Amino acid sequence: MDKFSAMQAFVRVVEAGTFTKAADSMGMPKPTVTRLIQTLEQSLDTKLLNRTTRKVTVTADGAAYYERAGRLLGDMEELEASMSRAKASPRGRLKVDIPASLGMAVVIPALPDFYARYPDIQLELGVSDRPVDIIAENVDCVIRGGEITDQSLVARRIGEFYLMSCASPAYLKRHGVPEHPRDLEHGHKLIRYVSQRDGKLYTLTVHKDGEAVEIEGQHQLAVNDSNAGVAAALAGLGILYTLTFLVQHHISSGALEPLFAGWCTEAKPIHVVYPPNRHLSNKVRVFVDWVAELFAKHDLIQRKSTLPAP
Template sequence: MDKFSAMQAFVRVVEAGTFTKAADSMHLPKATVTRLIQDLEKELETKLLNRTTRKVTVTVDGASYYEQACRLLDEVHELEASMSRAKASPRGKLTVDVPSSLGLAVIIPSLQDFYARYPDIQLHLGVSDRPVDLLAENVDCVVRAGAITDQSLVARRIGEFYIMACASPSYLQRHGVPQHPDELKNGHRTIGYMSPLTGKLFSLKMQKDGELTEVGGQHQLAVNDSSAAVVAGLSGLGVLFTSTFMVQQHISSGALEPLFTGWCTEAKPIYIVYPPNRHLSNKVRVVVDWIAELFAQHDLMNRKSSLPPEMCSAWTAAKESSVVMPTNAQREQVAETA
């Protein structure tokens, strides 16, 4: 039995006064409406209507059921209407968390476009490199770089970035210009980057013409925020290893100089991640789609345009010689086709 249809038929019969009028208003055969009421009474194990040849009256149980059924149907209709309005113009608060580098360089500068499309959405944007627990902290979605280890989440790949080495002119004047990554192990300072979760220093590998080396060097300063690392590099505190999109502007202005021409790092995938809700709310969906669109069109997510021109040929060769697949590629494919 379709209980919802039976409830609607019952309410129509009570309000119309006859099965014939109720059937006409619902554009159904009278026999179908009669069967729906009979099935409903059988399911509830009570008589809802008294039937005579000339009229239909409501029993005591039927009157009580009618009041509650009307209230429930009104709530369903209001819910459907609100969903239609939300789809046309999504509204409400959304909590989104992004790494500081991507938030400051890519997302926040483009928010005017987002609000022009969705003026009724209020974003609470967490901007830091601190990992968050989506469920425990009630976060709707996050942007994350690197492999997604929590396979219970939905991860949609939206871009990739690469790491490059650079330093300020003042630092290079004091310490000289290293020509090979291994030279950093003698007489140079690097700016360390620590995991915001564990405090462990990240390591980095670079390759050129089949040679692979792990970047070393002494550090006097280690930070757990990528934006802070860039400021440290601009201040001449050491050789900086950071994403190409974060330093493109500084390289163009001469505030930083690129190092190790032709050396490449492995691509770091960027994902937008959200809990595996079966029915993703429309306001979350438009944010997810907007961020994905933004990264697809943003030049800073294109390695060739992000690197200095002299490094583009090395990038092309590395791109053609290797393919980097994310560890959760299958989940990404499911998410992107959903």
């Protein structure tokens, strides 16, 4: 048995979900793929896949084998790339996970530039705020905001961000314009954020001229997604603290109004993170460098506010 081909076929079947799709993607007849998987299972003396007439699912042993096989195939791809012209022109699949806010507002709109530079990289982009297990989910790298608590991972700081406050004109007409962050404690509604990890409400502190105010206030709505928070602010549901780059165009259009000139939160770092035991391949390296360059020149990353201090 060509174990390498069998391993490739198994990984493709798991990822495609069917033998037919896997065979098409590999340019093989379906019976050949089926035979490779059967021979692989016989050599391992274990069942890797559950097959029905409608779908294919992975057994527990199959899931463990898929994780290791994916890494081995990735390492093989990187080895071949390092020995060929692909080093000058990186190629292959790159699995990346990024927060929804950064993905939708910053990274995805800039991807035409990335593909113009690296047309042979196939990017698999996870866009969500859920915690990702880099090792278990075989992710090449993730972009995360805030401090990195897992010290077993390698983290490169590529930028920082701030939060700013804003509200819709309709909300401010109904409730008045607060002049100081402490005014949020009375007569105003906040749109709060709740952690997807533990379900707790986020708290934040704003600073100006040595004065610090912790923002809590009353809320009728809490969301676990930054884009949902912006939608709620546009609907006039309350005062929102959010990322500057998410609301700049709404402020420019007049749909939202910035509040509290000169007040800002502490800078939060943005890191790109990858496993310490994984060789930083050329395709990962060029993506990391590209993102760092993108964030460094982005007008609304590393800016404290869209509203200057008086």
